[in-house]
Each structure stands twice: as structure tokens, then as C-alpha cells.
Amino acid sequence: MAKAEQNPSDEQEVMKGTSAVAKGVMAADPDVVSAYPITPQTGVVEKLSELVADGQLDSEFIKVDSEFNAASTCIGASAAGARAFSATSSQGLKLMSEPLFTAAGMRLPIVMAVANRSLSAPLSIWADHTDAFAERDGGMLQFHAEDVQEAIDHVLMGFRVAEQVNLPVLSNFDGFILTHVQEPADIPTEEEVNEFLPPRDPEFTLDPSDPKTMGAFARPEHWTETRYAIQEAMMESKDVWAQTVQEFKEVFGRDYTEYNGMLDTYHGDADYRLVALGSICGTIRGVIDEYREQGVDVGLVRPRVHRPFPTEELREALGDAEAVGVLTKEMSPGYESALAGEIKGTLYHAENQPPIKSFVIGMAGRDVNAPEIGTMIEETMEASAPMTFEEQESWPQLREKLLNGGDQ
Amino acid sequence: MSAFSAIDEDREIDPEEYTPGIEPQATWCPGCGDFSVLKALKQAMPEVGRTPEEVLTVTGIGCSSKLNSYFESYGFHSIHGRSLPIARAAKLANPDLEVIAAGGDGDGYGIGGNHFIHTARENHDMTYIVFNNEIFGLTKGQTSPTSPKGHKSKTQPHGSAKDPIRPLSLGLTAGASYVARTAATNPNQAAEILAEAIEHDGFAHVDFLTQCPTWNKDAKSYVPYTDVQESDEFDFDVTDRKEAAEMMYEVESKLYEGEVLTGRFYVDEDRPSYTEEKQATGEMPEEPLAEKYFDEDSEWKRSYDLLEHHT
Ligand SMILES: Cc1ncc(C[n+]2csc(CCOP(=O)(O)OP(=O)(O)O)c2C)c(N)n1
Ligand code: SF4
Ligand SMILES: [Mg+2]
Numbered sequence: 001m002a003k004a005e006q007n008p009s010d011e012q013e014v015m016k017g018t019s020a021v022a023k024g025v026m027a028a029d030p031d032v033v034s035a036y037p038i039t040p041q042t043g044v045v046e047k048l049s050e051l052v053a054d055g056q057l058d059s060e061f062i063k064v065d066s067e068f069n070a071a072s073t074c075i076g077a078s079a080a081g082a083r084a085f086s087a088t089s090s091q092g093l094k095l096m097s098e099p100l101f102t103a104a105g106m107r108l109p110i111v112m113a114v115a116n117r118s119l120s121a122p123l124s125i126w127a128d129h130t131d132a133f134a135e136r137d138g139g140m141l142q143f144h145a146e147d148v149q150e151a152i153d154h155v156l157m158g159f160r161v162a163e164q165v166n167l168p169v170l171s172n173f174d175g176f177i178l179t180h181v182q183e184p185a186d187i188p189t190e191e192e193v194n195e196f197l198p199p200r201d202p203e204f205t206l207d208p209s210d211p212k213t214m215g216a217f218a219r220p221e222h223w224t225e226t227r228y229a230i231q232e233a234m235m236e237s238k239d240v241w242a243q244t245v246q247e248f249k250e251v252f253g254r255d256y257t258e259y260n261g262m263l264d265t266y267h268g269d270a271d272y273r274l275v276a277l278g279s280i281c282g283t284i285r286g287v288i289d290e291y292r293e294q295g296v297d298v299g300l301v302r303p304r305v306h307r308p309f310p311t312e313e314l315r316e317a318l319g320d321a322e323a324v325g326v327l328t329k330e331m332s333p334g335y336e337s338a339l340a341g342e343i344k345g346t347l348y349h350a351e352n353q354p355p356i357k358s359f360v361i362g363m364a365g366r367d368v369n370a371p372e373i374g375t376m377i378e379e380t381m382e383a384s385a386p387m388t389f390e391e392q393e394s395w396p397q398l399r400e401k402l403l404n405g406g407d408q
Numbered sequence: 409m410s411a412f413s414a415i416d417e418d419r420e421i422d423p424e425e426y427t428p429g430i431e432p433q434a435t436w437c438p439g440c441g442d443f444s445v446l447k448a449l450k451q452a453m454p455e456v457g458r459t460p461e462e463v464l465t466v467t468g469i470g471c472s473s474k475l476n477s478y479f480e481s482y483g484f485h486s487i488h489g490r491s492l493p494i495a496r497a498a499k500l501a502n503p504d505l506e507v508i509a510a511g512g513d514g515d516g517y518g519i520g521g522n523h524f525i526h527t528a529r530e531n532h533d534m535t536y537i538v539f540n541n542e543i544f545g546l547t548k549g550q551t552s553p554t555s556p557k558g559h560k561s562k563t564q565p566h567g568s569a570k571d572p573i574r575p576l577s578l579g580l581t582a583g584a585s586y587v588a589r590t591a592a593t594n595p596n597q598a599a600e601i602l603a604e605a606i607e608h609d610g611f612a613h614v615d616f617l618t619q620c621p622t623w624n625k626d627a628k629s630y631v632p633y634t635d636v637q638e639s640d641e642f643d644f645d646v647t648d649r650k651e652a653a654e655m656m657y658e659v660e661s662k663l664y665e666g667e668v669l670t671g672r673f674y675v676d677e678d679r680p681s682y683t684e685e686k687q688a689t690g691e692m693p694e695e696p697l698a699e700k701y702f703d704e705d706s707e708w709k710r711s712y713d714l715l716e717h718h719t
Contacts (some may be wrong), residue, residue, distance in 0.1 A: 065518040065519055125467070
């Protein structure tokens, strides 16, 4: 289980989530950090610029006019061989979308912390996963942290896997819920990191002794193979990730090795299994405890990694469930939520296909409380195939009055 | 004004008509310079004879971009840096709207800087007010494109290494046909300049110095200020591009030496607006594009046109 300890041990420090992530980044010793302020990410880069200014981190901190510039700055730095880091949220990630797809195509291992926040309009600064999911198909690896400790560790492991498979990484952690919480966390020391993360040995770079052009025009007879190479690298990244979590455990003692580091489970063999990403899983665990006390056999399967998609692992973790409930903080207008759709797709040719209900919840920071989760557990228990499309997914927190023209 | 404007009335307008019922009290911090922009704008509107229903205020994101929540008009709160393309297109679709775009220095001179250049270049008949507090207010005080060199903030603890942008010079070179600077500490001049800018036929750029007492404590409070038109010390012709450019350069440099110079710096009444240019080549109708959705007669006209084309 991934939860941080309640009482900080001697090695642990209590600090704000964004500061903790920044300190983790510092341990990875990036050469170039470039970012643009945006709530709720801002604390990460403010802390990093402070660490650079204090001489604690020997990096070039490049302040820019926009996220487009920040991502492009990381591309330039990474192409020249540097280890580059950025952080953003929501609209900022949207603005980075164009350069990030390019970074994947140029095979540049930029690592980013994404403090998840909903997308405009309407304007909101609160958490959901619509920003991360909008970048799903760019060729960036994506992780989701449940707590601050994982947010730190995912970034660190992100550097290792990114630099081996030459793809960018988006390390997601929920805005406010994790960015602005004070939690005890182990901050990796330089010695530990030296053991775990070798200096970058750039594979695709602007090397004066071996001149190359990056991102050149590709004719139809070349483009497909270049983009397919991203698919291959993503698939290969699963093994690299499995090895990375294993070595992480050996060096740092924190164990993320369950299901090759792809999934984290809580009573994962229960009859009824919920699936969710990120910080909401903390609340879900509590509700699962209550239901189990009353004799309901319910558990949780939490994808730690969203790209590459944990296909084999989910087939194994969900295949023999009586029913599955997917609780997700994103939507795909015109179809069902992306996460639910992907899980169903993954199970389609598997041996078993448990019935699946999905629930769009917690959008733009709407609180999801224990009774609501309880109701979703109960609805999941009633799930049975076949289902009409309308029966597959619901939005249990919808305020019907507002929809019908009520004004509060 | 063309026939379809719903209002087109000739009456006294009270600045208070511009105070909205929903959020009559702005939630900026006490002492924030943004209050002065709001006040000056409310005073300018009766001067130009526009009612709230005839005005569209488009903003970006930032403390300053909350303007349209506190100002009764059609409001459009867009995304960070993007007020101008939206404002411009609304103006093209319905030239009868009085279009005002507004936002912060980060919003307009940084992330949205290229829109500023190109909207000025096209000389659209609209007003652009930049609340220049020399920092990012909403995200808590980071260095902005107008922060003076050496300015310290959380993202630049040792001080910014960059020379600030020169907003007036940039507006002039880009093609704005009215360029002025005013300050929150100068309410009467501010109201006059805003009224002039709104009445100006073309792209009017007002760099409005606003203090941020919460995050930019070292900044000067823009007093005392000098109005270059009132002062004997300055003698230049606002219609002369070269003299204007020199004056702007001096004004921008002086600001960072602690001397606040305000006033009109460039006014070109002759340059045709984008709409006029397009009308001259027959690419834009005389009547507003959006008119057909508002004017009952236009439905008939459309039917006659159809008949004519198909018989
Ligand atoms: C694409 C994007 N990046 C970053 C932000 C976060 N953000 C909101 S306002 C702002 C800067 C505000 O500064 P300024 O434009 O000068 O307005 P002020 O608050 O000072 O009035 C930033 C960085 C955002 N909303 N969208
Ligand atoms: S933070 Fe600064 S700019 Fe924003 S409302 Fe407060 S005083 Fe004004
Ligand atoms: Mg500002």
C-alpha cells in the first residue's frame, strides 16, 4: 500500500507538496529547469528557483513568457544533451501540447510534474484529470500519484525511465489535494539518487562531432516508422519501468513493485473492484474498510501508470472480478470516460469480461465523500451484462436543479 | 451607428449604470491600482455616450482581467493572453459594438505579446487597456515582462537579468494609431485618456500604471507623476511618429529611474482601420456581418436575395 506514514520518522520532513516535489527534483540534479507560473503548480518552480538561487541546485533556471516557451526551452536544452525539467497545470499543459508531441517525436526525455487541474471553460483552478487525459496520445509516459511521497518518487523514477527509452514523462499529482497539503515525506538524498539515477547519457542529441537534424520533414514513406518507434519505445518502457521500481525499492526501500509497478491494489482479489487514479484512492480505501467490516468483499485497483497502458496487469487484476466500478475524474464528450473505455478495450479479448460501471465524479474539485463512494460500490455490485450504453456510465454528482435552470 | 443597434438612444448616462448588480464591489486587494482603472472607465463611458448594452469588454486571465466581472457590459473572460484575437473578431462581426480589451502586463506583453503586435498592426477600431503593475499579480508576484531589471521575486530571487519590455515603443512600431500612458494615481487624466482612446478610430493602446501593494511592495506608487502635455519641459508633436518614438523611449527609461511621465504619446487620426481597408477593397460589407441575426428586415432581404439568385 502506498500511503505515507502518519507520524514522520526521523528521516522524514513535513512540507508542502509542491516543495517536496521540488526537493525530489533537486535530488535528480536537472541541468535546466524552465517553467511558467500557474496555480496550483507554481510552488514547484518557485521552490526550484529558490534552490537554484541559494546555490543548493546547480541548474540553469530559465524564466519564460509562457508554457509554450517553457516546453520549447526544455526541448532545446534536452536536444543539446541536458537533463531538463518543467512543471505545469491545466491551461499550461494545453499550451505545451504542441511542443510536447514534438519532444516525443524527437525522442527527448523531458520530465514534467503536472499538478492536475480542470480545463477552461468555465474557468476553474481545482483538480481533475481532464488536463492529463487531453495529452494521452502524444507519446509521453504518464504516472498518477496517490500521495506526496509518490509524487516525489514518480518524478525521480521518471527521469530514469525517460532517459532509457527516450520519451518525455508527465508525472501527475492532483492539484491542491496533493500540491497544497502538508505531508511527511522522505526526501531522496543525493547519495541515494547517485546510486539510483546515472547521469544522462543522451542518445539523440545535437552533437557537433556527429551533425544531425532533428524534426526534419518526413515524407509519407518515413513518417509512419518514426512515429511507430514511439509505440515500440512505449512498449519497451514497461520492462524498463518494472526494473526501475525494483531498483528503486533496493535503494530507497519504498516498494512500488506490485504488478511490475503498473498497478497498486488494496484487497485486489475482492469480488467487487473499484478502479481510480490518484489521490481519491485515499478516501476510497477508507470506504472499502467500512464496507468490508459489514461483510462486503470490495477492493481497489489503482493504475499507477496510465501510459504505457497496463493491459496485461489489468487483465490479471480485473478479469476474475464479479463486477468493476471505474471512478474517474475526466470525460470524453460524445463517448464515455476515456479510462472506462480503455479498461473495457483492454478486457475485450481477455478470457473474462466482468461487467463494468463507470462514474464521472470529482470534476473541477467537487468533493467526493464517503457516502457517495458507498453508493457507487452498491451500484457496481448490481452491475450485470448486457447493458445499454446509457447504463454503462453515470454522473452521480450531477446537480439536477442546476441543469434544469435553477440558479444556485 | 447603423440601424440595428438595439439602443442608439440619446440620453444622459450615469457612470453608476456600469456597476453590475451581481458583483458591485470588486474583490481586488485594498489599495490595488486596478480600482482606479475601473473608476476611470466608468467615468469615461458617459463621456463617449455609450450605454452598457453597447459595450463588450474582453479580458484575459489575471487580477486585472477580472475587470469585466465588476463592470456592467457584455463581458468575455477568455484565457491567459488571448483577449485581443477574441475582441478583434467580435468587433469585425459587429462593428457597432464598442470593444474594449483589457488585461495585465504579463497577459498582454508576455504570453499574448504576438497578438498585441498583430492586432495593433491591423489597426482595428478598438481600445486595449493594459494594467501594468510590473508583476504577475494573480499568481502571487512573479517577475513580468515589465518588471524592472534587477527586480526581485520568488522566481528571480537574485533579481531579473532582463531589460523590461518597452510597451509604448512596441505599440508604436507594431502599428497602434493611439498610444498613451496613464497612472492609477492620476484619476482625472486616466478618465480623459480612456475616453479619447475609446473615441479614437483605430487601435488605441493605453498602458495604465497600476500599483500592486500586495506583491510589488518595492514598486514606486507612481507619484508624483508628470503629464507631458501639461508640462513645459516637454515639447513634442504627438502626430509625428519620429518625435513620438523618441519621447516614448525617454518616458520608458525614466520610469525605471523613478520618474513617472504620463500622457498621450502618439495619435494618428488619418490611418484607416482594418475594417475601412477591407471595405475599400470590397471585401467587407458596409453593414455589420452580424446584423442579420438582429434585424427583422434582414430576413426579408435574405429571402429576396435568394429569389433573385434562383430565378
Ligand atoms: C496558459 C496559462 N498559463 C498560466 C496561467 C496562470 N496565470 C494566471 S494569471 C497569470 C499572470 C498574471 O499577471 P498579469 O497578466 O500581469 O495580470 P495581473 O494579475 O498582474 O493583473 C498567470 C501566469 C494561466 N491562467 N494560463
Ligand atoms: S494581488 Fe496585486 S494586482 Fe492582484 S488584486 Fe491584489 S493588489 Fe491588485
Ligand atoms: Mg501584472
